[in-house]
Amino acid sequence: MNRYSIWKYVVLVAAVLLGSLYTLPNFFGEAPAVQVSPARSSIKLDLDTQAKVEAAFKADNLAPSVISLEGNSLKLRFENTDEQLKAKDVAQRALNQDANNPDYVVALNLIPRTPAWLASLKAAPMYLGLDLRGGVHFMLQVDMQAALTKKAEALAGDLRSALREKTIRHNGISREQQTISISFADQAAATAAQGLMQDQFPDLLTTVTPANNAFQLNAVLKPEAAKRVQDQALKQNITTLHNRINELGVAEPVIQQQGLDRIVVQLPGVQDTAKAKDILGRTATLEIRMADDSSEARLAEVGSGMVPFGSEKFLDRNGQGVVVKKQVLLTGENLTDAQPGFDNQTQEAAVHLTLDAKGARIFKDVTRENVGKRMAILLFEKGKGEVVTDPVIRSEIGGGRVQISGRMTTTEAADTALLLRAGSLAAPMDIIEERTIGPSLGAENIAKGFDSVTWGFVAVTLFMCSYYMLFGVISSIALAVNLLLLVAVLSMLQATLTLPGMAAMALVLGMAIDANVLINERVREELRNGAAPQTAIHTGYDRAWSTILDSNVTTLIAGLALLAFGSGPVRGFAVVHCLGILTSMFSAVFFSRGLVNLWYGRQKRLQSVSIGTVWRPDAPTRDVIAKAKAD
C-alpha cells in the first residue's frame, strides 16, 4: 500500500535533477567583464564590430575567456580586473575614433561565471534586485494632461488651416484645457465644419450647441484617441530615456513602463544620482535651418577652406561635414510628430513629419523661396549639434505635412524618425520616487538574507531530526528539496530577487515544514490509536493531505493579494512567497512520501517506524477511543 509506481519516482528524480541543474549557476559567482553597446540607436552592433574588438585585443595580447553577442550588446568576460580595465581602454580606442563623440558605450560590468554548457541550457543565476547589488532607482510620472493639451493645441492649429482651405467662415478658434471650441455665425457653417471634422479629424468628438445668436462647436479627443496619445507619449518618453541613459554607460539599465503613466528606471551600479538625474531630465532640441550652398561652404564641407561667416559646420551621422546657416527657422516645438513610412508615388522609404500651424506657415514660406536648395535638421544634445538629415527641397510644401525621402532604406527612415521624435519628450516628467543603495549595503543585504535562511534552516532541521527521528530526516530532506526547487524556479523565471524576497524564502521554509509536521503528527496519532505501521503511514498521509491543501490555499490567497496590489518591495516578497507555497506542496507531500515509501514500503512485516516517541496513555482510559469503538 505504501509503494509508488516507477513513473512517480521518475518524476521525482527528474524534478530534483532539473532543480539542481537550474540552481547550479548560482554557485559560480561573477566575473569581471567589458560590455559594449551602441551609444545611439542609429549605430549597429554586429559581427563586424565584434571582429574589430577581437582584432584589437589580439594586438594587445588580451584574451577574453568568453565572448557573447546578444541583441545589441557585446559582452567580453575576463579572468581578473586588471585585464578588464586594460580591455576597456583597448576597446574604447578601437571603437571610438572621436573620444568626445563616442559611437559605442564601453562599460565595466560583472557577468555570471556560468559555464558555457549551462548557459546553452538557458540556465542563469537569480536576477538580483537593486537592494542586493546597489544602484539607483527612479520612478517618473509622465504628465499625461500636458501631453493631451499639447495634442489639442496641435489639432486646433490643423483645424484652423483646414477650415481656411474649405473657406468655412468662423468667428475664432479657442482652446480651453483639452476642449477646442469654434464659434460660427450661422448653423450652415457649423454643420459644414462638423462634416469636415468627421471626415478629416476622426480623432475628435464634436458637439454643436447654440449659444446667444451664435453656434458653438466643441470638440474633444475621443477616449480611444486620447488613450493612443497617452500610449505614444509614454513610449516616446521611454525611447528618449533609453537614448539618454546609453550615455551614462550603465551596463544593464532597466527602463520599464509601470501602470498607465509611470516609468521606472533602474541603473545598477550607478552611485552618482545627481549626474543620472541631470541626464534623465535633459531636454534635447531640434532645429531646422538652411544649409549653406555657397561654393566656399561646399569647400569647407570637404575639409578645405574656411567656413563662411554666418554659417557653422556640423557633422552628420556618417561623419560627413555639413555647413548650415546660423539662422534658426523652426525648432522641435513646432514638430508634432515624425513617423517612418513610404512615398505614395515612388514607394521609396520616407519619413513623414507633421508640423503645427505656426510651423506649417513658416515652412511654406521657406520652401517657396528655396526650391532646389538643401535644408538641414539638427539635433542638439549637451550643447552639441548633429545633422540628422539634409534633404533637398523639391517644391513648396504647405499644410504642415512634410515628407523626406530618397536614398534611404526603411531602417534608416525608422532611425531618422526616432531621432527626430527623441528631440523632445512628448510630455514632461517628474521624479516621484528615488532610491540609492550603496554597493556595500547591497553586499551586506545578501549576506544578511543568506544568514537568515541558513540559520533558520539549520535550526528547523535540527529540531525535526531530533523530534521525529527518521521521519524528521525525511522532512528535512524534503525541505531542502523545496529550497532547491524554489531557487531553481526563481533562476528559470529570472524573477528579481530582493531582500524582502529572501525574507519570503525564509518564511516559506518555516511555513512549508508545517505540512510535514501535520503528516508526522497524524502518523504518530494513528500509531497511538493502535494502527499497524504501514496503515498508519498510509492514513497519516491521506488524512493530512486535505488539511495541507486547505491551509496552503489560504496562504496562497494572501500571497496573490500581495502580488496583485503590492508594488516594489511587496511584490518581490509576494512572488517568492507564492512560488514557495507551490513548490512546498510538491516537496512536502509528494517528495517526502516517495522517500518514506522507498524506505518502508517494501517491508511487508513492518514492526515499527522511526518517528520518535509514540506516547500512549497508560491505560485505555481515553474516552475518545472508547467512544469511537462504541460508535
Add this chain to the structure above:
Amino acid sequence: MEFFKIRKDIPFMRHALWFNAISFITFLAAVFFLFSRGLHLSVEFTGGTLMEVSFAQAVELDPMRERIAKLGINDVQVQNFGSARDVLIRMPALKGSTATEQSTKVLAALKEADPSAELKRTEFVGPQVGDELAIDGLKALAFVVVGIMIYLAIRFEWKYAVAGIIANLHDVIIILGFFAYFQWDFSLPVLAAVLAVLGYSVNESVVIFDRVRENFRRFRKMNTVEIIDNAITSTISRTIITHGSTQLMVLSMLLFGGATLHYFALALTIGILFGIYSSVFVAASIAMWLGIRREDLIKVTGKKDADDPNDPNSGAMV
C-alpha cells in the same frame, strides 16, 4: 521525544468566555493605541526623504540634529539604525528643493563634522505615491479577507468563515496596535508581513475546523463542546510545533537579517504568537457561539431533511 502527553481532552471551551474577554480587551487596547498614537508610517507612505549614513565610530545624535536644523530643514528625525555607527535621517518633502539637493546638503554638513560619513542609501518618495500605497494596502487586505471568507464558506460553512476571519482580523489589529504603541516603523515589508500572517494564521483555524468536521463524522455521541475540545486537544501539539518551527525561521531573520528585516520579523513574531491564541481559542469559541452543528457539515445521504432552507441542495434531487 514527545512534548505533549495529554491524557484527557482539555476542556478549553469551558473557559471560552474568558478567552473571548481577554482577546476583546487586547483588541480594544490595540484599537485605542491605533487611534491615540497612530502608526508611525515610513517614508514610503508619508512621502519625504530618507538617508542612511554610516560612520567609522559611534556618533552622538543631538549635535547631528542641531547641525541639520541649521540648514533650515525642519521636522527632521535622526535615529540610530541597527548599530550606534549607523544613522537614519528622515526629512519631509520640501517644496522648492529636490531630494538630491536636500540629501547632498545634509551629507556635506555631516561630513564637515565627521569626514568618515558615508551615504549608504537614500530614498525619496513623492507624496502622491504614499497615498496610493495606503489605498493599495487596504485593497489587498480586503481582497485577502473576502477571498479567505469565500474559501472557508465553500469548504466548510459561513459560520466557520465568520469565526475564522474575526479571529484573524483581530490578530492583524493587535499587530498594528503593537506598532502604534511602540511607534515602530510601519513600512511596506511590514504590511506584507501582516498580510502573510493573516493567510498563515487562518491555517490554524482551518486545521481545527477540519478536525471538528472529522469529529462530527466519527463521534456521533459527542456534543458540540466536546467535539471542539477534542479537536483542539488533538491538534494542539501540531499547532505549537509548526508555529515553533516557523518562529525559528523568523527568529533567525530577527537575529541575522539586520535592521532592514527587523520590523518585518517583529511583525511576524507577534502575528505568530497571537495567531496561535486567536485561532485556537477565539475562532473555535466564536464558531461555538455561532452555533455550528453536525447537520451543517455532514451531508445526510438517503433521507433528506426537507425542511432545511439553508441546504443548497434542498428540492433538487437527481
